[in-house]
Every structure is written in C-alpha cells, then in structure tokens.
Amino acid sequence: MAKEKVSLFAEFVKGLWKENPVLVMLLGLCPTLAVTNSAINGLSMGLAVIFTLVCSSTLISLVRKIIPKEVRIPTFIIVIATFVTVTDLTLAAFFPDISKSLGPFVPLIVVNCIVLGRQEAFASKNPVHRAIIDALGMSIGFTLTLIVLGSIRELLGSGTIFSFQIMPASFQPWMVMGLPPGAFLTLGLMIGIANWVKAKKQ
C-alpha cells in the first residue's frame, strides 16, 4: 500500500500545517468561532477535542474490521458521543469553571466534522498506531489554531493573553474582537495568511 510509505512523523505533522483541519480543511469552524474569545477557552476546547479524537480514533481503528460499512456512520457517532459525554461530565466535575465558559460547545463536539471526518477518512482504514498519530496531529493542529485565534482576540479584545496583562493600561480594548464578528475577521485573516505563506513556498 502506498500509504505505508508515509512516515509516522509525516503523518503527525500533516495535521499541524499541511492539512490543518481549521486553516486548510475548514472543518470544525463552529466551535472555532464560538469559544475563542480568550486563549484559555481555545486551549480548553482543544484539549477536549484531543481527548475525544484520540480515544475515538483508537477505538474505531481497533474495531474497524468488524464494523459493517453500512452502519459505520452511526457506530462512529455513538463512539464519539460516548467520549464527548465522558469529557463533558469530567469537565463539569473537576473543572467547573472551564465547563461553564465552554457551555454547550463541549457536547457539540459530537457534531464536529473533524472528529467524524478522521474516523471516516483515516481511522477506519488504518492500523491503530497510525490512527493515534493522525488523531494527535489533527487535534493538536486544531488546538494550536484555536490558541492563536483565542490569543489574538483576547489581546485585542481585553489586552491580555491567558489573563496576563500584555497591553499597556492606556490600551482601549476593541470591543468587536470579543464578539462573533471579531472571530470571523481574525479567522479570515489567519486563513488568508496561511494561504499566502503556502503560495509563496511553491
């Protein structure tokens, strides 16, 4: 198989940049836009997705041969929903503040296309170790993008990053950055820059 020639390292890094789920594949935009009004929210959302994606990919890859292809989508969804609910309950029990600030977007990871997409495109066709590496790469790529987006919006929207004061006291926060338009503007610029860098490389 041609795929076996791809090194594990390449499988991992593709999610960070070349096939970055947000910047390149434009998947999972709903949580990306909704929760990134601060860096910590972006990181928390990212961690929740890392956990869900790695667990789901591992399990799906393990049982990939016994799932009939006619019912693969419902099976994926049940598996994903189970891990998401586990994440949601764990956050509510041990990190109530994070759970509060992410609100309904944790349960909504169930319908995050990145998670389902990786099962369909990768985990259901590859052995476990590759599925885990792929899941890690993709979800870390997602997390990094959310942290950058969250940091930019938090910096301009309230002058802080991870709640540390960065801007001088005289800085007047840009209200719009905390609002949905700020998310769209920033994400649009980030995608633009990513495309520009790519185009320059070629």
Add this chain to the structure above:
Amino acid sequence: MNKSAKMVIVLTATAILSGGVLAYFDLFTSPIIAAYQSNELKNAIGVVLPGIISYDEKVINDTQFYLGKNKDGGLIGVAFLAEGNGFQSKIKILVGMNPEFTKIQRLKILQQAETPGLGTKIENDLTNKSDKFWFLNQFKDLKVGTGITYVKNKKPSQEGEIQAITGATISSKSVVNILNDTIDKSRKAFFAEFSGNCVNKDQKGEIKNEIYKVIPGSVSCDKEIINDTKFYLGKNKKGDLVGVAFIAEGYGFESKIKMLVGIDPEFKKILRLKILQQAETPEIGTKIEDDSTNISDRFWFMNQFKNLEVDSGITYILNKKPSKAGEIQAITGATISSELIVDILNSTIKTNREIFLSKVKSIRNREVK
C-alpha cells in the same frame, strides 16, 4: 454471517457498551457535580447576605427562600433566586434582601451569557479599571421601596435608581425588570407566610393577591371570621391595620356579581373595588368591569369607587358627572347593572360595618399585642 444480522449485532453491542460507560461515568461524577453546585450556592448566599452565620431553607409557594441567621439565630436577611430573559440569554441572579424587603443587601449573578464585552458588563466590566463590578455594586444597600428604576448616561440621583450600562441598556433594563418582578412576588409570598394567615391553602393564593390590590399599602393579612362573615385585615409593613376587605355578592341584571371590597378600618370610604365574578350582558353590562369603548380609561366605572365616601350610602346619577360625596355615574345602557352594584355594596357594607365595628375593639387589642 448474515449481513443484516451483523449490522444489528454491531450497533446493539456499541450502544450497550456506550450506555454502560456513560452510566458508570454519571454515577461517578454526579455526586461531585452536585457537591460543587451546592457549595457554589452556599458561597453565593454568603456573598449576598453579609454577616450571616448560617441559613435555613424554606419553600413558600414554590419559591425557595434562604433565611440568613446571625449567631443568635435572628433573621438578618432573606435570599432568593430571580431569573428572567436578558438581551440574548437567561439571567439568573441571587438576591439578598433585608427581612423587611425594603432594601437589597447584595446581588450575585449566577448565570448569564449576554453579548461579550457589552451585556456581560452586568457581571463584570473590564473596561472600568477602578471598579470592575460597578454595575452590581450599585445595588448594594439599594432601597427598593417603590421599585428600582434606571437612568442612562448620568449618575443616579434618586432613591432606588441605578445607572444603566452604555451600550447594554437592554441587559441593564432586564436586570432591573427581573429584580422588580421577583422582589415584588417574593415579598408577598414571604409576608403572607410569616406575618399572616389570611388565606387557606384551598384558595390557592388567588384571592390573596386581590386583597393586596384592594387595600393599597398592605403587605400581609389576617383572616377574621365574625358572625360567619370573613374579613381580611390588611396590614402594612409595620403591622398597622390599613384596611379591611370582604366579599360582597348579589344578583345583577342577568348574573351573579361577586366583588371584593377594600375599605378603610372605620368603614367610611371604599379604598378599591374589584369584580371577582360577573356575567352581565356582553358589551353593555360588562362595562362594570371593563369598558373597551372608553379609550382613556377602560376601568372608569370601577375607578369611581376609588376612595369613595360611603358613610351615608352610595347613590348614582345618570348621564352626568357625580357632584356629591358618595355619588357615582351609572353606565348608560346598563343602568340596572350599575344600580344593582350600588345596592349590593350599600347593603353589604352596612351589614358588615355593624358586625365589624362591634368587634373592632377586641381586634384592635390583638393588634396592639
């Protein structure tokens, strides 16, 4: 293996496993989540009722009250939840008030998801460097006797006034409305429970609210049955008797008319009158309750009885404005309904005055106690 059997088995097994995992996790996390929530509530009650040592919980009319006690066990504050819709989310506030319900001690917002950077300033305002919580702090020790009002773009100048957030007027207004509504309801529920027993459970509180309406200024009431007639004694916050209410009923033009009469303790003038039941001729006799043809005041007929002197009986005239004390204008086209109401009132007030005033001394004595 048969393909469809395999599909059924795989999906069923997945679902059962998933259910098992979730049941286990729920079992394991739910006590932690519940403990966190009750702890959070406990802390919030401590915040909104400063100085309390312990609190009791009490449910009155489906409303949960937290009664804050000092170290001698005296009631020093009452907390309850107020919730309602804000600009784009549900706002849930824990309100701490003094036991007289005349002033707010502290507020704490338990839940809101208003517009980030604008509506969220109701909870904390990062743009205000000197006081992030300036909006909530305005409610600290705020007197709410006549309800809370808000002003825009200037400092509050009157009692019970707060300044709305620029750019988040609707969120500010929602907080004020939620508070006004809930404080009013809670005050009534609380006083009815703790300072009177005028209403039996079987009446489901329906008549209670009407009693407060026909005796303005009353916040609690006692029921007194004298010679088989029920009298509701309305009291103000200090516990003084400010009015007496009773039911007057009789036959109108084509139906039974039932009214609640609020009268001063000397039975000299009607405070307010409220029709509880009537089925007079639609559009004509029903004007006694609500006259939709009178645009300026649909309730003009009832309003005539507001503070009407009844010392020497009520009289009515047709087609002109009343000119004497105790006089009202009858409804054109519904003279009989109007006349019968006057008759019912005159006879009931006369009978009840005799019954009540003969007993008034013993009641007064009980009041003084």
